[in-house]
Amino acid sequence: MSADKIGNVWVFVEQDNGTIADVSLELLCKGKELAGQLGVQTEAVLLGRNPENLCSVLHEYGADNVFLADDPALECFSTLPYAKVLVELVKAHTPNILMFGATHAGRSLAPRVASSLGGGLTADCTDLQIDDFMDKKNQCLLKNKLMQIRPAFGGNIVATIANSWQDPQMVTVREGVMKLEDPVKNRKGSITPVPVKLSPDDLVIKLIERVKADKLINLKGSQVIVAGGYGVGSKQNFELIHEFADTIGASVGASRAAVDAGWIDHGHQVGQTGVTVRPRLYIACGISGSVQHRAGMDESGTIIAINTDPDAPIFSVANYGIVGDLNDVLPKFIKAYKSAQK
């Protein structure tokens, strides 16, 4: 590929049983924006068994072209055959950028693909921008590179990472981080069928059983969220978070520390390694507010922070702050809400 011609922006599309993962559509929206800045096309890579009917949705969300790999062996996600197809495709077309949702599947597939291509991969980006990058080691200015922004080191720093090697520049992004734009109805695009050639070595892992519940918690779609952190203190105290949420008709969220402590399931986790939310109201209870947590909620409409520590960073994004013990504040909140409803 000549130096002045850069490749397209690609999104790996995750689908399960005919349902496209939200994160893939969010990435298509972001991909379209980045492709616009670079003056290239947005392309989706769709693998599965008879997934062709999903192409029109991908076109409507911004894909100019869909690479379509249709094979019975691709029915359920499996790292080895998916990686094989993707690596061959990348080698043939040299995309500039390749994005994956940071789901279980994406986080198993992306590193395998990156290793095979010998390319760079940045996990859990919270922002992506186009900018120039001075490669100090090789003393050359790299134009229009993807700036991969992510918190690191327990959230004490935010790093901007750039890829100094050949394309593609690969990233994973959590669900909810990029904004889902409205689809453009009847937007048309092309479909490029992809030949699937798998060897027995690609199919050595057999699926014995698969249990998948429908998504029980829809934090992303909630208008009001009450979230508990390490300051809640115990699993027993977490009941108060649930009670308060039930009272005001909110969903329950949590910080990573509360999830790690085993007080609540990971599906409730808000933040860089959980889900990003933008509710009308977010009430943070006993959450100190690491940058990873704030990255997942600071675009909420109104934020109320309840914390015993007046210096907790959560107050830096709050509209209302209550310095106090949540075990004392929440019962008062419940009482006030109930009496206001009368």
Added chain:
Amino acid sequence: MSLTCFVFVKQVPDTHNISGDAMKEDGTVNRAALPAIFNPEDQNALELALRLRDRAGGKVVVCTMGPPAATNVLRQALYMGADEAILVTDRAFAGADTLATSYTLACAARKYGQADLILCGRQAIDGDTAQVGPQIAEKLNLPQMTYVEDVSEIRDGKIRAKCQIEGGYEVLEGPLPMLLTVTATANVPRPPSARRLMQYKKASTRSELLQKHRGRDYEDANLLAEEEDKLKSRQLWIHEWTAADLKADTDRVGLAGSPTKVKAIESVKLGKHEYKDIAPTDQGIAELTKELIAEHILS
């Protein structure tokens, strides 16, 4: 049957318990102020390997890449029950991203020789990338199972494991050798055994042995060799491998072998920010509630 399990572990700064002096004035991380710990999910990987070995027989080998101080997590692994330990260390490895790290670790696994299972923790708490495990698998041309919660069976050269997926789980079966990444929900890692602690606290690398004898009159190199043999015969020898030992391509390790470069690092400084202070009293909260309802923020 007898099983050889090769477990990759990492020493990480304890990012979950960061104190105020962890950041320097200039906004960079003061690593010295952070306690170094055995990465939690690597302990789950080690625990799984130990249980499989106890069931089937065989041995558990632990390996880490890091500075000499990382030997401490290898000793902790020995206290827990590992049979053999390898430190992969070289200045050339510094500044490695996940691609260069996985290349280096894959070289170490190759140098060690045939293992039935290679195990890693799902991810390390300093970077949270979960990339190194699958990248090692690709480099060794091995199949992989990620997010492993349980291994139900190993028989006739095959392994069956339960793996987390989005909103549920899968049971997968595949051939050995296989690479697994193990989650925190897989098990509760055993504490170090007091007996093993007494036994293995003297386990050391060659560098540590040299350090110990520094300044002494060591004209007789045989003496050092003798001590080395003594440690080896008591299984107290921790292997120490450099880039040269691994026959690693120097262009593929450390900063030189890392496609991703850090362009900028910003410490997270919070700007001055005004918020409305609500008194934690019945009256304060009642007024707030009324305001939220009046503005249709609460219904």
